[in-house]
Amino acid sequence: MLKLKNILERRIKEFEEREECEKAQAEAVILAMVWKVLNRSAESAIMDLEKLRRFQEELAKRVVLKDLIKLDELRFVLGVDQSFIGKKQEKVISACVALTFPELKQIDQNIIIEDVNFPYIPTFLMFREGDPAVRGVKPVLEKLDRKKTVVIVDGSGIAHPRRCGLATYIALKLKVPTIGVTKRKLYGEVEFPKEVMEAKPIYDGTEIIGYALKPCKLCKPIFISPGSYITPKTALEIVKACIRNHKLPEPIRLAHELATKSKSYSLSSFVEL
Numbered sequence: 125m126l127k128l129k130n131i132l133e134r135r136i137k138e139f140e141e142r143e144e145c146e147k148a149q150a151e152a153v154i155l156a157m158v159w160k161v162l163n164r165s166a167e168s169a170i171m172d173l174e175k176l177r178r179f180q181e182e183l184a185k186r187v188v189l190k191d192l193i194k195l196d197e198l199r200f201v202l203g204v205d206q207s208f209i210g211k212k213q214e215k216v217i218s219a220c221v222a223l224t225f226p227e228l229k230q231i232d233q234n235i236i237i238e239d240v241n242f243p244y245i246p247t248f249l250m251f252r253e254g255d256p257a258v259r260g261v262k263p264v265l266e267k268l269d270r271k272k273t274v275v276i277v278d279g280s281g282i283a284h285p286r287r288c289g290l291a292t293y294i295a296l297k298l299k300v301p302t303i304g305v306t307k308r309k310l311y312g313e314v315e316f317p318k319e320v321m322e323a324k325p326i327y328d329g330t331e332i333i334g335y336a337l338k339p340c341k342l343c344k345p346i347f348i349s350p351g352s353y354i355t356p357k358t359a360l361e362i363v364k365a366c367i368r369n370h371k372l373p374e375p376i377r378l379a380h381e382l383a384t385k386s387k388s389y390s391l392s393s394f395v396e397l
Contacts, residue, residue: 184286205379216239235382275351280349302352
């Protein structure tokens with residue numbers, strides 16, 4: 125049984141590395157009997173994922189693609205990134221940083237470490253990472269004027285097979301505008317940009333659901349989509365304003381650095397335990 129678990133977990137991880145992750149959906153659902161659901165039937169596991177899929181679809185109906193904040197009124201941008209500890213990724217580190225806008229001066233940060241309670245399944249990451257991310261962001265957000273704040277998330281927004289990625293979950297949970305940024309295209313049709321700071325629309329049918337942006341000469345594009353309470357165009361403009369000589373916008377780049385440093389420190393303590 126343990127050998128089966130390891131094989132299936134490895135297969136699922138391989139699916140996320142495909143350029144069009146949505147094509148792996150059917151196989152991912154079938155293979156999602158791993159980890160905590162291994163003691164139950166595959167049919168039961170698939171039924172559970174169907175429930176979660178429907179939950180995502182219901183959440184997606186609550187998405188508001190209008191600008192809750194005008195760009196000239198924005199004063200703070202938060203960045204969120206996560207990392208995992210342990211051979212089996214038993215714990216998740218959620219890192220949040222707060223920066224002024226447009227100066228991008230860091231003014232606050234927060235780290236929390238929690239147990240992981242959901243398996244790694246592509247396009248269902250909001251169930252694994254969503255609540256820990258929310259708990260990492262909330263203490264920082266509460267110190268700021270949320271009417272002048274946007275959160276940038278290392279994860280998808282509506283550029284997701286069910287229009288409900290991690291950034292969307294955080295937006296709806298905290299009632300704050302969020303922007304999802306990923307290094308790989310998860311969903312949609314797009315022509316990759318070739319020039320530095322050139323952006324190309326990501327389409328779902330005829331609708332623009334985000335943008336691909338080439339941040340630097342030697343960089344591959346990053347993929348930007350609104351979580352909720354913001355338009356794709358404004359999401360793009362904010363991310364462009366947060367690029368500073370790196371591939372990723374400063375809020376999530378700094379959050380990633382904080383999560384990585386915390387992981388190095390926590391891993392030694394974790395191993396000692």
